[in-house]
Amino acid sequence: MNSRRDFFKTAGIAGGALAASAVSRVALAALPEAVTRQSPDTMPPLMPQTGRPYQPVVTLNGWTLPWRMRQGVKEFHLMAEPVAREMAPGMIAHLWGYNGQSPGPTIEVVEGDRVRIFLTNRLPEHTSMHWHGQRLPNGMDGVSGLTQPPVAPGKTYVYEFVARRPGTFMYHPHADEMTQMAMGMMGLWITHPKGRHPLIAEVDRDFAFLINAYDIEPGASRPNIATMTEFNLWSWNSRVFPGIDSLNVRQNDRVRIRVGNLTMTNHPIHLHGHEFMVTGTDGGAIPKAARWPEVTTDIGVGQMRQIELIADEEGDWALHCHKSHHTMNAMGHSVPTMLGVQQQNLAEKISKLIPSYMAMGQNGMAEMGMMSMPLPENTLPMMTGEGPFGSLEMGGMFSVMKVRKNQKPGDYRDPGWYRQPAGTAAYEYSGDPGEPVRADSAAAPDAQSHHAGHEMHQHPAVEVQVVKPQHHNGH
Numbered sequence: 001m002n003s004r005r006d007f008f009k010t011a012g013i014a015g016g017a018l019a020a021s022a023v024s025r026v027a028l029a030a031l032p033e034a035v036t037r038q039s040p041d042t043m044p045p046l047m048p049q050t051g052r053p054y055q056p057v058v059t060l061n062g063w064t065l066p067w068r069m070r071q072g073v074k075e076f077h078l079m080a081e082p083v084a085r086e087m088a089p090g091m092i093a094h095l096w097g098y099n100g101q102s103p104g105p106t107i108e109v110v111e112g113d114r115v116r117i118f119l120t121n122r123l124p125e126h127t128s129m130h131w132h133g134q135r136l137p138n139g140m141d142g143v144s145g146l147t148q149p150p151v152a153p154g155k156t157y158v159y160e161f162v163a164r165r166p167g168t169f170m171y172h173p174h175a176d177e178m179t180q181m182a183m184g185m186m187g188l189w190i191t192h193p194k195g196r197h198p199l200i201a202e203v204d205r206d207f208a209f210l211i212n213a214y215d216i217e218p219g220a221s222r223p224n225i226a227t228m229t230e231f232n233l234w235s236w237n238s239r240v241f242p243g244i245d246s247l248n249v250r251q252n253d254r255v256r257i258r259v260g261n262l263t264m265t266n267h268p269i270h271l272h273g274h275e276f277m278v279t280g281t282d283g284g285a286i287p288k289a290a291r292w293p294e295v296t297t298d299i300g301v302g303q304m305r306q307i308e309l310i311a312d313e314e315g316d317w318a319l320h321c322h323k324s325h326h327t328m329n330a331m332g333h334s335v336p337t338m339l340g341v342q343q344q345n346l347a348e349k350i351s352k353l354i355p356s357y358m359a360m361g362q363n364g365m366a367e368m369g370m371m372s373m374p375l376p377e378n379t380l381p382m383m384t385g386e387g388p389f390g391s392l393e394m395g396g397m398f399s400v401m402k403v404r405k406n407q408k409p410g411d412y413r414d415p416g417w418y419r420q421p422a423g424t425a426a427y428e429y430s431g432d433p434g435e436p437v438r439a440d441s442a443a444a445p446d447a448q449s450h451h452a453g454h455e456m457h458q459h460p461a462v463e464v465q466v467v468k469p470q471h472h473n474g475h
């Protein structure tokens, strides 16, 4: 509050009694307006109107923070504050974030830009801002207690440095991290190269998102901040499927996807139908000779991976975390959905849902208990999302890259579901599937006698497979 009080004092001396409008105009000159956003929709790329040109990114279910140029310095204003984030239609999470959303807005600058960020703390406790991966003066690193005092509630701190290295970075508090990261305080920072770069391709579409996770009890809206491992909402940019927007591209576009992981576990991110190269990390661009093709890249805790591909196959291609329990929403969230259906359909719905979560090793009985509970508000189905052929039975970290011939350059709108050309889809075989041929049935009695494991004697057909290598004497 000191700077604000000083400002009022100065303004008061200069202008005497001030009208409210005069105050806000002068205030605007002192520090840039903190632009906020209410919508969780993906904002189209923000084309730079001031400063040096660059190819903007698209933040999935996010946005880029506007800035102002002041005497050659790019100024941003981040406001740390409680926010209400729609994680998917039907569920609002009460998180902490920046400028109205969690994650905060993406900051986009150009290599060599001098950047000044005002951080205003509207939280009930102190905070700070760490600029993950950046080269900067030590005093700008934002580690509360180590490089600066904490930013108390109501205070504004100013960070200023030159964005020296192009690449994808993250920002998050380095003060009471356990609480503040669990509450959703984080954002992306993109430093674009200042010109053609030998290792950074010019792309047609450039997407970015952060991986985060929450533990929110069914029916509640505030995360449990003490959780270390038992998260139940696995999200991208604090959104879960079917709330995650699709990545809509034109066929043959060169596509870059930047993914940062600020959860407490790794996430193998998998793309269907295409190979990609990992072209960069938060450490910078990867030399071309050190790249190799992948269809899944594991993103460790506190890491960023930047992947690139040519989207040359038309269709709707799944993009998801390959940990199958990360493509589900909160356990128990499915139950109210079942209770919401008409009674005569209930048994059918249960039999459809219960085998799935039993198979994933969850506590089946605890979930069964949920069925007698009253319908909680603010819930999401565990596995949901309607596709052109029925339920996708997905949740959490799942989206679709939609590749279309007719997607116009620069158009990021959802083209709808892919229409598969005739003769290119899996189809039903309507004949007799025949009897299975069990090649191992003849060897069973002999193998059984050589096996030490008594449990296996109950299942001779299985045992043969297990014992066979030891039983061979002819080597």
Ligand SMILES: [Cu+2]
Residues within 6 Å of the ligand: 234, 266, 267, 268, 321, 322, 323, 326, 397
């Ligand atoms: Cu995952």
